[in-house]
Amino acid sequence: MGGDFAPQNVVAGAADALRTHGKITKLYLVGNQQRIEAELRQLGFTDPRLHIEHASEVIEMDDPPVQAVRRKKDSSMCRAIDVVKRGDADAIVSAGNTGALLTAAHLKLRTLEGVDRPGLACLIPSPENVFVLMDAGANLEPHPSNLVQYAVMGSRYSQQILGYQRPRVAVLSIGTEEMKGNELTLEAHRLLKQTDLNFVGNIDGHDLFAGTADVIITDAFVGNAVLKAAESAVRVVGRWLKDEIKKNRIRKLGAMLAGGAFKALKEKADPDTYGGAVLLGINGICIKAHGASSPKAIKNAIRISTEFVEGHFNEHIVADIRKLNAKLQQIPASQSPFETAH
Amino acid sequence: MGGDFAPQNVVAGAADALRTHGKITKLYLVGNQQRIEAELRQLGFTDPRLHIEHASEVIEMDDPPVQAVRRKKDSSMCRAIDVVKRGDADAIVSAGNTGALLTAAHLKLRTLEGVDRPGLACLIPSPENVFVLMDAGANLEPHPSNLVQYAVMGSRYSQQILGYQRPRVAVLSIGTEEMKGNELTLEAHRLLKQTDLNFVGNIDGHDLFAGTADVIITDAFVGNAVLKAAESAVRVVGRWLKDEIKKNRIRKLGAMLAGGAFKALKEKADPDTYGGAVLLGINGICIKAHGASSPKAIKNAIRISTEFVEGHFNEHIVADIRKLNAKLQQIPASQSPFETAH
Numbered sequence: 001m002g003g004d005f006a007p008q009n010v011v012a013g014a015a016d017a018l019r020t021h022g023k024i025t026k027l028y029l030v031g032n033q034q035r036i037e038a039e040l041r042q043l044g045f046t047d048p049r050l051h052i053e054h055a056s057e058v059i060e061m062d063d064p065p066v067q068a069v070r071r072k073k074d075s076s077m078c079r080a081i082d083v084v085k086r087g088d089a090d091a092i093v094s095a096g097n098t099g100a101l102l103t104a105a106h107l108k109l110r111t112l113e114g115v116d117r118p119g120l121a122c123l124i125p126s127p128e129n130v131f132v133l134m135d136a137g138a139n140l141e142p143h144p145s146n147l148v149q150y151a152v153m154g155s156r157y158s159q160q161i162l163g164y165q166r167p168r169v170a171v172l173s174i175g176t177e178e179m180k181g182n183e184l185t186l187e188a189h190r191l192l193k194q195t196d197l198n199f200v201g202n203i204d205g206h207d208l209f210a211g212t213a214d215v216i217i218t219d220a221f222v223g224n225a226v227l228k229a230a231e232s233a234v235r236v237v238g239r240w241l242k243d244e245i246k247k248n249r250i251r252k253l254g255a256m257l258a259g260g261a262f263k264a265l266k267e268k269a270d271p272d273t274y275g276g277a278v279l280l281g282i283n284g285i286c287i288k289a290h291g292a293s294s295p296k297a298i299k300n301a302i303r304i305s306t307e308f309v310e311g312h313f314n315e316h317i318v319a320d321i322r323k324l325n326a327k328l329q330q331i332p333a334s335q336s337p338f339e340t341a342h
Numbered sequence: 343m344g345g346d347f348a349p350q351n352v353v354a355g356a357a358d359a360l361r362t363h364g365k366i367t368k369l370y371l372v373g374n375q376q377r378i379e380a381e382l383r384q385l386g387f388t389d390p391r392l393h394i395e396h397a398s399e400v401i402e403m404d405d406p407p408v409q410a411v412r413r414k415k416d417s418s419m420c421r422a423i424d425v426v427k428r429g430d431a432d433a434i435v436s437a438g439n440t441g442a443l444l445t446a447a448h449l450k451l452r453t454l455e456g457v458d459r460p461g462l463a464c465l466i467p468s469p470e471n472v473f474v475l476m477d478a479g480a481n482l483e484p485h486p487s488n489l490v491q492y493a494v495m496g497s498r499y500s501q502q503i504l505g506y507q508r509p510r511v512a513v514l515s516i517g518t519e520e521m522k523g524n525e526l527t528l529e530a531h532r533l534l535k536q537t538d539l540n541f542v543g544n545i546d547g548h549d550l551f552a553g554t555a556d557v558i559i560t561d562a563f564v565g566n567a568v569l570k571a572a573e574s575a576v577r578v579v580g581r582w583l584k585d586e587i588k589k590n591r592i593r594k595l596g597a598m599l600a601g602g603a604f605k606a607l608k609e610k611a612d613p614d615t616y617g618g619a620v621l622l623g624i625n626g627i628c629i630k631a632h633g634a635s636s637p638k639a640i641k642n643a644i645r646i647s648t649e650f651v652e653g654h655f656n657e658h659i660v661a662d663i664r665k666l667n668a669k670l671q672q673i674p675a676s677q678s679p680f681e682t683a684h
Contacts, residue, residue, distance in 0.1 A: 062409065084643060127585070137516075140524045156593070173477075174566040205567045205569065206570045208570070208571045210578075225564050225568050226571035228547025232548050232550045233551055233576050235551075239469065240469050244606045253600075254601070257592050257595055257596025261586035261597070264586045265579070
């Protein structure tokens with residue numbers, strides 16, 4: 001029931017997912033039963049695998065996350081996570097309030113064995129590759145070892161879902177040199193160098209879309225800020241360009257002729273292809289589709305959730321993290337005080 | 343002698359500045375005397391206000407900042423700051439190693455009375471306004487009160503150099519709501535609310551270029567990351583678009599016809615217009631022109647430095663900061679532990 005187009009886009013996307021993914025054995029639609037049934041009637045869709053789980057409340061997009069999760073126990077979001085918790089479903093997909101989803105999933109499903117903090121992993125298309133950016137929103141004050149665990153989980157994600165054989169892992173910093181960064185990134189860098197990951201060092205914002213890394217590690221504050229800033233910059237330049245084009249007939253004609261290029265670009269960078277961001281490190285699969293998700297985005301989010309389940313993703317994570325933690329215990333604490341250089 | 347096109351672009355820009363700005367009484371070119379003289383001969387430029395100050399060393403772009411400043415005492419950068427320190431010049435302009443410049447200027451010129459840490463202020467053009475982003479690179483682990491001082495200095499910059507009457511100040515966070523942010527931004531927000539600044543609250547990356555604030559406050563890590571990420575995203579989308587256009591003759595023709603729009607946009611967003619970033623909070627005016635500065639960028643950086651000097655900028659800062667510090671002392675410490683919400 002969350003997101004900008006609920007329940008219609010969610011129901012339509014779920015119906016599409018059932019039509020195309022034969023491997024789904026059960027799909028729960030959690031929310032206002034009457035409204036869900038109305039949407040299904042509208043679509044003329046029935047499927048024996050479909051179950052409606054009624055929930056009387058809705059967590060709104062601007063509800064404060066922690067309070068909302070505590071107070072709205074019968075919300076569609078909390079109830080959907082309950083379905084996973086009781087073992088009737090393997091994954092939850094939601095287009096609702098991000099903070100509430102991360103909070104509820106973390107609280108109710110708990111972290112996987114060995115994982116200290118879950119992290120949100122985003123897939124970003126660049127001209128050269130599709131990279132994982134993590135953490136994109138879960139952990140605002142992480143410890144360096146959290147970032148190292150994110151690197152392990154992000155690598156597994158890149159490998160298993162995107163098919164990169166040996167994903168290149170980088171820390172997002174303020175320069176490529178090893179001694180550049182803040183306390184958090186300098187220590188994460190030091191630890192990552194000693195893991196078995198394919199760690200390629202620091203990158204900075206300039207390299208974000210340059211295809212130099214397949215897994216980019218950062219804290220949630222920076223992750224959130226860079227993704228939004230990049231989106232904002234592209235949007236503003238696009239609008240600026242439109243204004244300039246409108247000033248002159250010949251430019252307008254030109255833009256019309258070149259229109260196919262703009263359209264092709266939009267498709268390539270279409271966030272709906274990947275369905276959403278994934279909260280990694282919890283007992284269950286939790287996918288956050290963006291608030292304005294189309295039916296296609298919901299369908300793809302459901303498809304990706306099936307890939308996680310089929311690939312026994314979380315079992316691999318537990319094994320990877322166990323190996324990592326054993327390794328980290330052997331690494332001596334940093335000797336010198338952190339040097340934070342420009 | 344620093345930057346990608348030294349000394350030719352620096353010398354050419356300085357010559358242009360002397361030609362157009364009658365108020366400059368002395369201009370020192372600090373660096374390799376022979377090479378500077380050769381450039382001047384090439385330009386056929388002489389001016390009695392021009393002084394060459396020889397320096398035998400150069401801080402390279404990839405030198406580690408702190409060591410470089412300590413070891414290369416006869417570098418053009420250190421010598422140029424010495425000219426300001428001994429009172430023969432009011433301002434330094436450099437296209438060299440950013441970290442070294444910030445370190446040397448901070449160490450040699452010291453902070454202004456009442457200022458705890460200097461901060462780097464950048465001017466960014468958006469469709470709606472030109473905004474100040476601060477700190478863009480000086481202070482990687484700031485205290486919340488540093489951010490509040492940056493807000494005061496950034497406001498004065500916006501007011502005095504850009505002419506905004508009552509600049510709107512915002513904190514860059516991960517959402518506009520007051521309770522969103524990390525420890526640093528939550529506390530800075532709390533303090534800023536109680537100042538006399540025109541504080542408009544939090545913005546997030548989406549609003550960065552939306553014209554909702556004239557002074558945007560952040561720590562150097564985030565400031566560096568968002569600026570570079572935004573630049574990178576725009577560059578990548580541009581390249582992607584070019585590739586799509588090349589695929590097809592009609593698109594190529596269209597792009598040619600619409601070319602004026604692309605050109606107009608490039609001019610609007612031209613970083614050379616503003617010459618560079620300014621290190622605020624030190625005894626002197628210190629402008630960091632970007633490494634690839636054109637003569638025009640150097641000329642504009644010099645012009646802006648004259649505006650700072652003419653407007654007695656630093657005297658205003660000292661008065662503003664004195665007022666702020668008196669105010670901050672009256673604000674009780676935060677009672678509750680920080681709540682870091684998604």
